[in-house]
Amino acid sequence: MCAQSRLYDFFISYRREEYARESRLLYETLSSFEKSVYHDVERAPLGEFKKKLRQAYTHSNTILLLVSPTFFDRCSQEDDLIRKGLEHVLLRNENKSRDYQLIIPICFAPNFVWPENIPVSIAKVKDYQWIVLDSERMEDGVRQILEKEKEFWKDLRQRKSDALTIAEYSAYLNRQHKFRLSITILLILLTAFFTWFYWPEPLDIKKPVHSWEEAKELVVRSVNEKRFRKESKILNNLINRLSYHDNSSNTICDAISYGFSGIAAYLIKEQHGDFFSIDDLGYTPLMLACEINDLDLVKLLVECSEKKKNEYINYISFNNQTALSKALFWSNIDVAKYIIESGADIFKTVTIPGGVSNWSILMEAVRCNKPDAVQFLIKAAGERKLEYINMSASNNANALALALGVGNMEIAELLVQNGADIFKTVTIPGGVSNWSILMEAVSCNKPDAVQFLIKAAGERKLEYINMSASNNANALVLALGGGNMEIAEFLVQNGADIFNKEKSTGRTILMEFAQAGNLKAVQFLVEAAGEKKTEYINRSTLNDVNALVLALGARHMDVAQYLVLNGANIFQKRTTSNGDANFTILMEAAKGLHLDIVQFLVEAAGERKVEYVNMLSANNCSALSLSLNKKDNKVAKYLIQNGADVFKHYKLGESLFDLMLLSIVAGANQPEIIKLLLDAANDRKKEMIDHVDSDGCTALMYAVTTGALESIQTLIDERAELNLMNKEGKSALDLAKNEQIRKILLKAGAKSGLQLKKEKH
Known part of the structure; x- marks a missing residue:
């Protein structure tokens, strides 16, 4: 069977509790493409419904399966209708039946994953390629479905033709061509014959009827004359109801849905059916009449509902629609105007899918890109229009934000002209307050919206651009963080302040992006600073931290390199948290044993590297002294190799001691460091090891005084002079901390000060 020979082009299979709104929208969109679609909204006894459902499955070319993570939960039941239908189609497809049917799984979430609870009998449904649809862009999704279907049937026909020889296939095509030509000629002749002898009067489905019989006759004729050819099977249900004088509201709803307003009016006037009831989607007859733009029928329904008019007009359907929103969605302005005059509440809000509450009709009109509806609603709000325009949903969305989000500048302009507050701020998820619409437009990369908002700010644009949220983010920070350089450039051109500092820390935007390692943002900011770039780069925080320090601290060497090339001062000094002034970046890196940073800074110092390496802080610390560590001396070795002075003297605190x-x-107790320093002294080792300070003390004397056994032994092994006396006439043996040290010294040949004095005299 070919793809075009069945009764329906598509069968929409879904769970009503999940996708009632989406399935209805998909049905309406496919129908607008002149496709015959079975959508199981018929109202019939269960047995008849199951029978029709099986027939529809069998007589549909393509099964559209609206899946979700919970879609297959009920498939575990063997009598589940969806499971039985899928088993039938998959079995027939597996047997390579000529009646092949295409299955297209459809989901509304990009991150959809097939659940694990799919029964084995229908597990092969996962082999069919699924499509992601956006309910807000259903028309584009339908085009994607139609393209996929077209390719499938073309490929299927090709596979069938490949089974024939070229000669057989050519003969087959010739027979098909002759047969189709004969049928076409016959149909033309028959059409001409019947047109000549019989031409029925035009069928008016909206004409008034006065009895059940007239109503039934009108529907039967519409089916027979193929006025509703694609819906003929569905309309048979309406014929049956009219035949049995069905007094349900569904009869009224069906009559309105298919355009039989005359029949609907008859049923309402004669009180055949409760027009306060709803159909499967929660639509009242009034909502359906608003949708088809039948003002006379709308007036009739409103007049008949006089006792409960306000409740009836403002009733909300299962998918959060009202009579007013129905009219506005289909741009039926005259109907909307009448509905409002009759009591429709334009301030009424609903909760939309996703749990977003306080959603107004104006927001829905903006989201659906209906400028006429927006203009109409603003006018209808009267003196309360400012309040109405600036209403916010629970997700902080408002009419202006939605207009800018979909890029509808016409609606945005209309809203601003009528009082939309562009300076209004909200609190976004995460607890960030003072978040402006401009920040949202920047974070969503909407350059047109950004330009629009800045222009709308007028004389207050500088204030607007530089507004900060509670997390210190502003429009420029968000643009640079998102890599939106076009927007960032526009913001700077219009007054974004790159020099502004955060009050509590004194940090600039440059510092933040330097620490984050965002080289692109750093380059942009430095270039934007122009002639003041050197000053900008070297600005410090309240605790003397600058962009270069932050970049190096986070190991972003590419950022650090760029900053140095553009004027970052590696010689800049600061005061540490413990009060040590004149502390350089090199000292900080050496103290932390960060060899890569030390190498970078020493190389950046160029001809001044020896001077840089040997700088002293206010507490007489040098990079070398800070780098000496018992476990790791790579930094110390590198500094020595690059000019660190191992003979340099250090003043300890406020004392008069001037020590090497x-x-x-x-x-x-650090023998490894002692060896490192002595090795660095080369041929001046003896001078270093026996150096006496201003009190006449040597390195050995300091070692024996503190009891550093390993240091003592290392100095003895390196031939330190044992028998020198300090200014008090004491030798190393006299200063020994304990008896163990005295024994070591005596064994090595040390003498007391008294012995040395006697020998001297």
Whole structure:
């Protein structure tokens, strides 16, 4: 069977509790493409419904399966209608039946994953390629479905033809061509014959009827004359109801849905059916009349509902529609105007899918890109239009934000002209307050919206552009963080302040992006600073941190390199948290044993590297002294190789002691560092190891005083002079902290000060 020979082009299979609105929208969109679609909204006894459902499955070319993570939960039941239908189609497809049917799974979530609870009998449904649809862009989705279907049937025909030889296939095509030509000629002759002898009067489905018999006759004729050829099977249901004088509201709803307003009016006037009831989607007859733009029928329904008019007009359907929203969605302005005059509440809000509450009709009109409806609603709001325009939903959306989000500048302009507050701020998820519409437009990368808002701000544009949220984000920060350089450029051109500092820390935007390693943003900001770039790069926070320090601290060497090339001062000094002034970045890196940063800074110092390496802080610390570590001396070795002075003297605090580094280290138990310094002294090793300070003390004396056994042994092994006396006449043996040290010294040949004095005299 070919794809065009069945009764329906498409069968929409779905769970009503999940996708009632989406399935209805899909049905209406496919129908607008002149496709015959079975949508199981018929109202019939269960047995008849199951029978029709099976027939529809069999007589549809393509099954559209609206799936979700919970779609297959009920498929575990063997009598589930969807399961039985799928088993039938999949079995026939597996047997390579000529009656092949295409299955297209459809989901409304991009991250959809097939659930694991799919029964084995229908598990092969996962082999069919699924499509992601957006309920807000259903027309584009339908085009995608039609293209996929076209390719499938073309491929299927090709596979069938490949089974024939070229000669057989050519003969087959010739027979098909002759047969179709004969049928076409016959149909033309028959059409001409019947047209000549019989031409019925035009069929008016809206004409008034005066009895059940007239109503039935009108529907029967519309089916026979193929006025509703694609819906003929569905209309048979309406014929049956009229035949049995069905007094349900569904009869009225069906009559309105298919355009039989005359029949609907008859049923309402004669009180055949409760027009306060609803159909399967929760639509009242009034909503359906508003949708088809039948003002006379709308007036009749409103007049008949006089006692409960306000309740009836403002009733909300299952998918959050009202009579007014129906009229506005289909741009039926005259009907909307009458509905409002009759009591429709334009301020009424609903909760839309996703749990977003306080959603107004104006927001829906903006989201659906209905400028006529927006203009109409603003006018209808009267003196309360400012309140109405600036209403916010629970997700902080308002009419202006929605208009800018969909890129409808015509509606946005209309809203601003009528009082939309562009300076209004909200609190977004995460607890960030003072979030403006401009920030939202920037974060969503909407350059047109950004330009529109800045223009709308007028004389207050500088204030508007530089507004900050509670997390210190502003429009420029968001643009640079998102890599939207076009927007960032526009913001700077219109007054975005790149020099502004965050009050509590004193940080600039440049510092934030330097620490984040965003080289592109850093480059943009430095270039934007122009002649003031050197000053900008070297600006410091309240605790003397700058962009270069932050970049190096986060190991963003590419950012650091760029900053240095553009004027970052590596010689800049600051005061540390413990009060040590004149502290350089190199000292900080050496203290942290960050070899890569130390190498970068020393190389950046160029001809001044020896000076840079040997700088002292206010507390007489050098990069070398800070880098000496018992476990890792890679940084110290690198500094020594690049000019660090191992003979440099250090003043300890406010004392008068002026010591070499070896004497300071000797007092600690760090033999590895002692060897490192002595090796660096080369041929001046003896001078270093026996150096006496202003009190006449040597490195060995400091070691024996503190009891650093390993240091003592290392100094002895390196031939330190054992028998020198300080200014008090004491030798190393006299200063020994304990008996163990005295024994070590005596064994090595040390003498007391008294012995040395006697020998001297």
